[in-house]
Amino acid sequence: MNIIETPNENSFSEEVMKFFLTFLQKNNNPLLTLPTGTTPLPFYKKISEEYKDNKELNKFTYLSLDEYYGLEQEDKRLFANWLDREILSTLEVPSTRRITIDSSCENVQEHCLKLEKKINMHGNIDLAIIGLGNNGHIGFNEPGSDLNSRTRKVHLTKETIAANAVYWGSLERVPKSAITLGIGTLKEAKHTLLLARGFGKAKILRDTFKLSISNKVPSTYLQEQRNLTIIADTDALSMMHT
Numbered sequence: 307m308n309i310i311e312t313p314n315e316n317s318f319s320e321e322v323m324k325f326f327l328t329f330l331q332k333n334n335n336p337l338l339t340l341p342t343g344t345t346p347l348p349f350y351k352k353i354s355e356e357y358k359d360n361k362e363l364n365k366f367t368y369l370s371l372d373e374y375y376g377l378e379q380e381d382k383r384l385f386a387n388w389l390d391r392e393i394l395s396t397l398e399v400p401s402t403r404r405i406t407i408d409s410s411c412e413n414v415q416e417h418c419l420k421l422e423k424k425i426n427m428h429g430n431i432d433l434a435i436i437g438l439g440n441n442g443h444i445g446f447n448e449p450g451s452d453l454n455s456r457t458r459k460v461h462l463t464k465e466t467i468a469a470n471a472v473y474w475g476s477l478e479r480v481p482k483s484a485i486t487l488g489i490g491t492l493k494e495a496k497h498t499l500l501l502a503r504g505f506g507k508a509k510i511l512r513d514t515f516k517l518s519i520s521n522k523v524p525s526t527y528l529q530e531q532r533n534l535t536i537i538a539d540t541d542a543l544s545m546m547h548t
């Protein structure tokens with residue numbers, strides 16, 4: 307496990323950018339996930355700016371990490387649309403290089419199986435870039451998720467619905483269920499990059515690496531994850547040594 311500590315927002319985005327660029331240089335059309343949430347936003351801003359001078363920055367295939375369930379394709383709340391606004395459209399990532407979760411799919415099980423097949427056909431996830439929920443969720447794998455779970459429909463906890471309400475203005479606007487890549491699916495990623503910023507993440511970041519591995523805190527699976535890099539600011543890392 308490699309930890310890169312950054313003192314501020316600017317150095318955070320620079321370090322993530324450096325990691326990303328090196329990864330693209332070493333891998334041909336890697337399959338990667340991108341998280342939503344506020345944590346990665348400075349990086350998305352940075353890469354969007356740098357793209358003007360380096361058109362190679364879009365040479366990857368985007369794979370949805372998680373998605374609210376039951377929304378129409380045009381809905382602003384869809385994570386695919388969120389990421390489109392924040393990074394994918396600026397980087398001009400074509401639809402042929404976007405593997406997305408269909409929020410309105412009727413046969414969920416079949417859809418999830420198809421996604422898993424697409425991941426396999428690509429030779430697996432090359433780089434899972436992930437954020438960390440306050441309760442240790444990764445993607446939308448909430449506490450209680452089987453640590454070998456595959457891509458599936460899940461119900462969101464009250465805590466996650468409340469945390470997500472800040473994005474959409476009210477609790478009512480947050481869908482109650484979602485489709486997420488499973489922990490078992492994410493475990494197979496060849497490389498993982500965990501992003502964390504702020505004091506708010508200090509406790510869960512410590513728990514992730516200090517508690518014993520269990521589905522009570524799904525992110526604890528990361529203790530055994532191969533090729534794991536953490537890029538986090540000093541605030542988020544402040545409890546790691548306590």
Ligand code: GLP
Binds near residue numbers: 439
């Ligand atoms: C959401 C997303 C996660 C993300 C988490 C943390 O629940 N489904 O993928 O990692 O929020 O968000 P933030 O970075 O805003 O703390």
